Amino acid sequence: MSANHSDRQLAGQLAGLGVEPDGVLIVHASLRTVGAVDGGPGAVVRALRQALGPQGTLVVPSFTTENSDTSPSFRDRVRGLGEEERAAVRASMPPFDRASTPAPLMGALAETVRLSPGALRSGHPQTSFAALGPHAERIVADHSPDCHLGEESPLARLYELGAQVLLLGTGFDRCTAFHLGEYRVPSPPQRLYRCVVSGNGGREWWEYADVDLDDSDFAALGSGFERGASGGAVRKGR
Template structure:
């Protein structure tokens, strides 16, 4: 007697279905949207990350602007990424790693730790990128160049960064299959607390055509408690600020950047007692 093996069918999501889910979640037509995404959480998509970018732009409409972080901790020796990479190495091996780090170039430097969707946006024709050598942003749409212009090199995510411009436009933030641990918006709240702690950063840049190390001081960024911050934010006002729903196979969250930053700037002073320990946001996949 023969037997029939049950074959699991993998559901592949499509551009139109994803766009509809994004609209149902509340993505605003002709708005500005900052996205952190996990393609792994979204699940298999016909057309891959490119189709997800298209779905996001469909939901936003022709007048909408899509923004993603394009951070580059790979070219810094003060980043968590570097410290993890050289842990246990000899001093000679560490120097070899430092010597191999390429300088930041907004036109060509990849941002692998930000995930596949962010890289897809970065490589899309017409994308504009800010000039910060560590915490650049990439944008697509009518407001793209205005949003990423004049990103001061000694201001990661503060008042002279695209994050503050997103706040001024009351942009929405989409955590596409990611948790609040990746919520870059909370960093602007760190700048807005009284007398935020500061630290030294260092990265590789190009100056006068030559590769060199550049050292600067800025607010000490720390995302280690963002998951707890986000949990409290999502419960505030009986959950009114955060919309949650399916996008692909993921559970995603949508909220206004102004709500997130304002909540963070009040939450952080009463919940932090120690020194910040991390320099950049979490990786995406």
């Protein structure tokens, strides 16, 4: 690009896309795709908040897989290792702490929101969300530790609030909101999950059953949704 974006320019573009003033917005972002922005991720957060206005609420996923030994990332990490080496990896895994555990895989924008003054974060040890704004507490409160993305998660609260979804430099394959649908089909398949958390005695392992999450068809689902959308339900722009 010949010049960097400014937060004011981005705010205008976001408003042009249809980001609603005083609304609720969940964002998935790849800032590398967006391009250079004067002020970096902080400027993008400011632009989002400008577009939303003082009564708007900004939400991002702050997921963590680094503390789970049932996650695909753990399986990749220990593939080919012996039992002792696998045990050593498990022993080194950091326990989840709502206040301090980073979510590096969610990207720079999500981390900037999570670390912003006034941000609140839900308590699920693997699929937490961070939020800024008047509805933040309602959205992140009461996130059940055995419900990743269902009725007792921020996704259900976002649905109740009529939230918009912004895919900023990403596609429908990253649209976390689709996961709520997995909980709303009859008798969804379940599996066991396990992760390490901070407990009274230090590190504790938490095991629970929940829906067997599968995002492999999200890109196709998004394409179908886009083809059938009407009334400006899906908008694209720079």
